[in-house]
Amino acid sequence: MSSSRDCVTLANAITSANLVAGFLGLLAVLNGDFAVAALLVAIGALCDLVDGPVARRGRQDEGFGATLDSLADLLSFGVVPAMALYAGALHELPVVGLAAAVGFLLAGAWRLARFPLVKQSTCFVGLPIPVAGLLMMLSVLSHAQAPLVLGTALAAGALMISTVPFPNLAGSWRGAVAILHAADPRRR
Template sequence: MSRGRHIPSLFTLGNLVFGVFALVLALGEQYNRGALMILMAGVMDFLDGKVARKLQVSSDFGKELDSLADLVSFGVAPAILAYALNLSDLGYMGLGISLAFVMCGALRLARFNVTTFSGSFMGVPITAAGAIVAILVLITNNQLPLPVLALPLVMLLLSGLMVSKLKVPKF
């Protein structure tokens, strides 16, 4: 067995911890901190893959764990954060937008897990979509000039882009 094979999973679990923390902060109406936790989850997500490749310990287990963490941190957490901040003002429509974001993120991750990587992603990665929503939450919560419907419309657009066949290069 390879030494250090569990190290990338520690970063993945860090990603998950930040995602759950973002959810808890959303419940406590601490939207800025919640959004920052999503961005911190992004740092951990970046590092887990980098460390796995560096240590040459990539595995199917790591890929599955990463997807589960990503669904929480970049799907559920941003959707709940956005809903708690202002999508709830839209009633069932706001709830539907949040649910669509999570479901499209889950479909995107499932598709990624069963396809062979060809150098570019098919559809916008959930990590990018979640980070964009977190940044919009920061902007919206700090009363910077942003149209009222910007957050829900961007979330709907990102939902569609996650499940689209759009080729997105890996950076």
């Protein structure tokens, strides 16, 4: 087991920034500011895009960092989008909307729990939770009708726990630019 000092690394600091962005995003959702919440989820996604390569480059202990990363991802890309889904788009469908938000959250948690157990190659098995979380935030910001957002949430949840292969764009700066562009609140 690593000592506390061994856990203080650049990669873990970046992952912690993801966790803080998720917490602030949750506060933004609770205050009804979905654009700020989406921007904070996007910032979390950028942190998530960078922390893995930084950890691999530094050859740092994977156990603590991987666990911290999953916890941060669950908050930023699972809890925040699920809360935004219900509070922002699906509150018109109280029972079904709540069930869809909880289902999305559970699918994200299961996806994160399965991730270290499945051999990843050049593709991810199932839709990565950061992509699903960003998609949910964009759905909320789109002001689409509740049934459309409901369908999007159900599809994203199903794809996260599926075995459908998705390309790994983590090494691509195009992915980071696309995340920032999609979350830019000035585009509304």
